[in-house]
Amino acid sequence: MGVHRGQRVGGVLVFSLVVFVAGCGGGGGGAEAPSVEVTSVGPTVSPTAPSLADEFKAFADANGTAAEKAASEHVQKVRIEGELDGFVTIAEITTDYSGGLSGPNAGSARLLVGLFADWKDARNGLVTVYSAAGTVLSNGNF
Numbered sequence: 001m002g003v004h005r006g007q008r009v010g011g012v013l014v015f016s017l018v019v020f021v022a023g024c025g026g027g028g029g030g031a032e033a034p035s036v037e038v039t040s041v042g043p044t045v046s047p048t049a050p051s052l053a054d055e056f057k058a059f060a061d062a063n064g065t066a067a068e069k070a071a072s073e074h075v076q077k078v079r080i081e082g083e084l085d086g087f088v089t090i091a092e093i094t095t096d097y098s099g100g101l102s103g104p105n106a107g108s109a110r111l112l113v114g115l116f117a118d119w120k121d122a123r124n125g126l127v128t129v130y131s132a133a134g135t136v137l138s139n140g141n142f
Contacts, residue, residue, distance in 0.1 A: 051078070053075050056075060056116070057073070059118075059119045060072035063115075068112075068115045071109075072115065074095040074108065075095055077093070078091065078093050080120075085123075086121075087123045087125065089126070091125065092127070093127065094130045095109070095112070095129060095131060097109065097131045098132060099131060100135045100137065101136060106138055109137035110129075112129050112138070113139065122142045125141065126142075127142055
């Protein structure tokens with residue numbers, strides 16, 4: 001079978017590399033340098049599309065309590081891992097907080113879990129909030 005030009009493999013568009021080597025020019029005897037053409041590398045993302053973290057923060061600004069709005073300012077990244085029938089099943093929120101489950105920022109992380117549950121629909125979904133170092137701060141079902 002093989003991979004064909006422009007075929008998607010594993011969710012990433014395979015790129016084609018085409019090299020054209022020109023023949024020797026007349027009279028001068030020198031060879032021209034090869035030219036390289038790269039077509040379609042990876043998925044196309046609109047530069048104006050908001051990230052999930054931006055969307056989550058906007059939801060917090062519009063719908064959250066003062067404490068939830070303050071906690072959402074520490075969100076660095078939101079990642080949705082799985083969806084089933086249009087419902088989120090696994091989500092991760094990365095923050096700039098430090099500490100762990102019993103650390104000083106665990107309460108704010110719990111607020112983010114609750115806010116996420118208000119933001120996205122799920123059927124027995126799980127959201128986990130991580131510190132900047134990758135330590136679990138809180139998690140919960142939504």
